[in-house]
Amino acid sequence: MENTNQLNPNESLKIISRVINQTRENIKDQSFYFLWWGWIITIAAFGHYFLTVFSDTDNSHIPWIILIPIGWVGSIVYSIKKEKEKSYQTYFELFLKYLWIVLGISFMISVFISLSLDVQPAIFVLLLAGIGTLVSGLTMKFKPLIIGGLLFFIFAIGSLFVNQTTVLLLNAIAIVTGYLIPAYFLKNSK
Template sequence: MKEELSHTESLKIINEMISEAKNNYEQSGSFYFLLWGWVVMVANLGHYFLDKFTSFEYPFIFWLLTFPAAILAAWHGSRQKNKSQVKTHFSRLYGEVWVAIGICMVLTLLFMSKINFNHSAIILLLAGAGTYLSGRMLKFRPLIFGAFALWLAGIVCFSLPMTDQYLVGAIGILAGYLIPGYLLKSAEK
């Protein structure tokens, strides 16, 4: 026996699926903004303080924090993917935006010697692009404002010595990832 849905019932089901997919990304979205916000801010500040105020030979050691963070992010993502019952165009696109941004960031870091290690501005601009698109897709203004903070930090970094770029990067991440991330987390509740 074949059951036909009315136009209204079909639209209701579609809207519920889109809403559930959006809700899944709002809930996991705050996790990623907070995880990467804290890791990148701590790494920036650690690098800045070691480079500026000590003679420690490897101030970049704080960036090793990104490896366990990447493993944690992948683990969390795989758990979220298994939990999610709805796979929509929206959910796939949201994830692909960050995959593309991540690839650009990794490529920038791999070739940073070609730009005299002045990579901070580019990384901040890319983070701003991903944050802006996330804010638009989720219709969440704090992320959009966070993107502008990241872009501003990136612009400022273009005119600073390398060491000072880490301090500006930390401030940009605080304003662009952490504050919107906590606001998104509170909106989830």
């Protein structure tokens, strides 16, 4: 019995073109997380820095305590909304989702361990951000994210050579160059 459901070449090309365009849109959707977390962390780092340098408070870390939970809630709400809009998830999307969930847990554990040992957590956070950003960039084949991931590694090493207050400034600059700038390129990519 012959299969009458064969696609002609034009139909095949339309399907392939639609899948390619959908993959491009899915990649652009990933820019939300880099932009969201980029701004959250940049504001927290600058806030911590300014409170440390220009105030007498012992709670200069308060921007982190306020903004990180907001970041988690925003990410979860956005993720749930996006999953409801689509009837499927690609392996690519699942991989990135699980990568960043594991890294998010790793961020929390590394901060807890660093604070317990009285060590600056920014160094380890930059290293983990570099891993996630570089792997995401390599997976997406997107050079600005690859460069951003490499910059995180450079900033992590550079953090070893400055005082704890300056590390906060370095952290904010690393986030701007490693997350925000590549994310805006990603968001506006064709």
